[in-house]
Amino acid sequence: MPLAPSFAVMLRTEDNVRIDAAHTPPREPGDLGIVLAHGFTGSLRERPTRRITHVLSGFGGVVSFDFRGHGRSGGESTVGDLEILDLDAAVRHARAIGYARVAVVGFSMGGAVAVRHAGWRGPGPGGRPRGGEVDAVVSVSAPARWYYRGTRPMRQVHWAIERPLGRWAARVGKGTRIRKGVWDPVPLAPHEAAACISPTPLLVVHGDVDAFFPLDHAHQIHDAAGKPKELWIEPGYGHAESAATPELVRRIGRWVVANS
Numbered sequence: 001m002p003l004a005p006s007f008a009v010m011l012r013t014e015d016n017v018r019i020d021a022a023h024t025p026p027r028e029p030g031d032l033g034i035v036l037a038h039g040f041t042g043s044l045r046e047r048p049t050r051r052i053t054h055v056l057s058g059f060g061g062v063v064s065f066d067f068r069g070h071g072r073s074g075g076e077s078t079v080g081d082l083e084i085l086d087l088d089a090a091v092r093h094a095r096a097i098g099y100a101r102v103a104v105v106g107f108s109m110g111g112a113v114a115v116r117h118a119g120w121r122g123p124g125p126g127g128r129p130r131g132g133e134v135d136a137v138v139s140v141s142a143p144a145r146w147y148y149r150g151t152r153p154m155r156q157v158h159w160a161i162e163r164p165l166g167r168w169a170a171r172v173g174k175g176t177r178i179r180k181g182v183w184d185p186v187p188l189a190p191h192e193a194a195a196c197i198s199p200t201p202l203l204v205v206h207g208d209v210d211a212f213f214p215l216d217h218a219h220q221i222h223d224a225a226g227k228p229k230e231l232w233i234e235p236g237y238g239h240a241e242s243a244a245t246p247e248l249v250r251r252i253g254r255w256v257v258a259n260s
Contacts, residue, residue: 006053011065011093013085020044020072021065021090023097024057032060033099034256035090035134037110039141039240040079040157041174043071048241052105052249059253061099065090067110069177076179079161080146081187083113084120091117091134103136103260105252108212108240111142112190115221119188119196136260137197138252140205141240143213144191144220146183153212153239191220198226201259205252207237228259 011019022044026032034056038049044064053062067086069077077083087104094102106114118137149155160166161178170176194202202225206218215233222231232251237243 006062006064009063009065009093011086011089013068013089015082015085017068017082017086018074019065019068019086019089021063021093022053023093024053024062024064026061027058030060031098031100032257032260033094033097033102034060034062034253035087035094035102035104036062036064037087037090037104037106037114038064038067038070039108039110040077041070041170041176042107042110042241043175045071046241048244051246052241052244055246055249056105056253058250059257060101060103061094061097063090063094067113069179071175076177078179078183080109080112080116081183083109084117084187087113087117088120101135101260103138103256104134105138105140105256106142107140107244108142111139115139115142115190115197115202116188116193118200118202119193134200136201136203136256138203138205138256139190139221140244140252141207141210141213142190142204142217142221144217145189146186148213148217150214151212157212191224194221194225199228202229203232203252203255203259204230205232205234205248207234207239207243209236210239212239230255 006022006024066073068075
């Protein structure tokens with residue numbers, strides 16, 4: 001089956017970073033927009049993300065985008081910190097083009113950013129109203145806390161973030177430009193932000209064979225959140241977009257329709 005057609009969009013964040021995005025209209029008319037947030041080193045143009053976009057477009061229109069420092073977007077990746085502004089720009093765009101209901105579905109780093117964005121309260125940068133609130137949030141394969149190094153893949157990720165050679169390898173191998181230096185201040189951890197999401201519905205999805213983050217990350221996010229919330233532990237599911245089956249994505253789509 002051919003993938004659903006999409007239309008290029010250029011967004012601008014509150015801190016003036018250019019964000020490359022795309023709008024995939026729904027296959028059936030409706031008022032639901034789904035903002036899709038990819039994982040670290042991912043892109044809206046990668047085939048797993050495009051397939052997820054295609055499946056989700058059966059439930060609503062999809063706004064996909066590249067986080068800063070990824071793909072054709074400007075800036076440098078801050079690995080989950082300022083990316084909250086990128087997601088907010090995509091949510092604002094979904095509202096601006098007419099979607100009355102907007103849900104966010106995020107994978108891995110995108111899932112952590114989705115939780116942080118949903119728990120973000122108060123004015124945006126410069127004191128301006130945010131206007132980016134969402135009606136539902138889905139966090140898939142996300143970390144609950146920062147600096148986790150308990151698995152070999154995450155030790156490799158930290159090498160790519162913290163070492164000049166690692167940042168060079170990420171730029172050359174994946175086209176991901178990573179900002180050097182440390183967070184100052186350290187952003188609110190996803191499990192801490194989860195406590196601020198209610199009454200927005202939250203779905204936490206995690207695989208029992210995730211090689212990056214063990215199941216305690218999913219439980220920590222879910223346990224910290226208020227109601228309404230759900231936790232799906234998926235047998236045999238690995239990590240993020242590349243392991244997500246069409247059936248899992250369809251189940252997520254049905255949950256979004258029912259809860260947003």
